[in-house]
Amino acid sequence: MVMTHVLVGIVLGVVATLFVPAATPVAVLAGALGGLAPDLDLYVGHRRTLHFPVYGPLLAAGAVALAFLSPSVELVALAVFFAAVGTHAAMDVLGGGLELRPWQATSERAVYSHFHGRWLRPRRLVPYDGAPADLALAALVAAPALLVGDGPVALAVAGLLAIATGYTLLRRRLAEYWARLAHLVPPAFVEYLPARFAVVHRTHGSPPSDD
Ligand SMILES: [Zn+2]
Secondary structure: OOOHHHHHHHHHHHHHHHOOHHHOOHHHHHHHHHHHHHHHHHHOOOOOOOOOOOOHHHHHHHHHHHHHHOOHHHHHHHHHHHHHHHHHHHOOOOOOOOOOOHHOOOOOOOEEEOOOOEEEEOOOOOOOOOHHHHHHHHHHHHHHHHHHOOHHHHHHHHHHHHHHHHHHHHHHHHHHHHHHHHOOHHHHHHOOHHHHHHHHHHHOOOOOOOO
């Protein structure tokens, strides 16, 4: 869903620049980075280390309030960044579970809530990242940015949609490549693999139980 998250961030940035035109293009860039940032934990505690589905939106609300009181370019960009970070983590609850083949729907872990001290279960409104429904959502989110955004923004959005389309087409094949690569890792190093790959390694390709 990372492309969808980046697109959501861009739209948040575009909306902010409608109110504070001086924040163009910094706020749009901040939104894109905020949409991307949480998934930098992909190989280090994915959807836990940098995902804050409760604290994130709270922090975003504070940053947005601050930007309303003092709409400088810096504060607007910061507000958009945290809004994109918070929205990303909260949106992950609506997707699939944390597993190598999320279409099998075996994982009950969507995103970790530091507030609740436990994993939140996946609601699967979008069955998994890279599902056709995910691409449809990305296109829906991209539409306002394509309509309102200026040339470079529209171009970036179109490029992201193209990448998302390619990812959707290759999603299942990519998972099989990852599984095959995981098999090539020498047993001594398996403990360093993220859990979802290590499980595949141990069970020789049968459906992972969780994480
Ligand atoms: Zn995420």
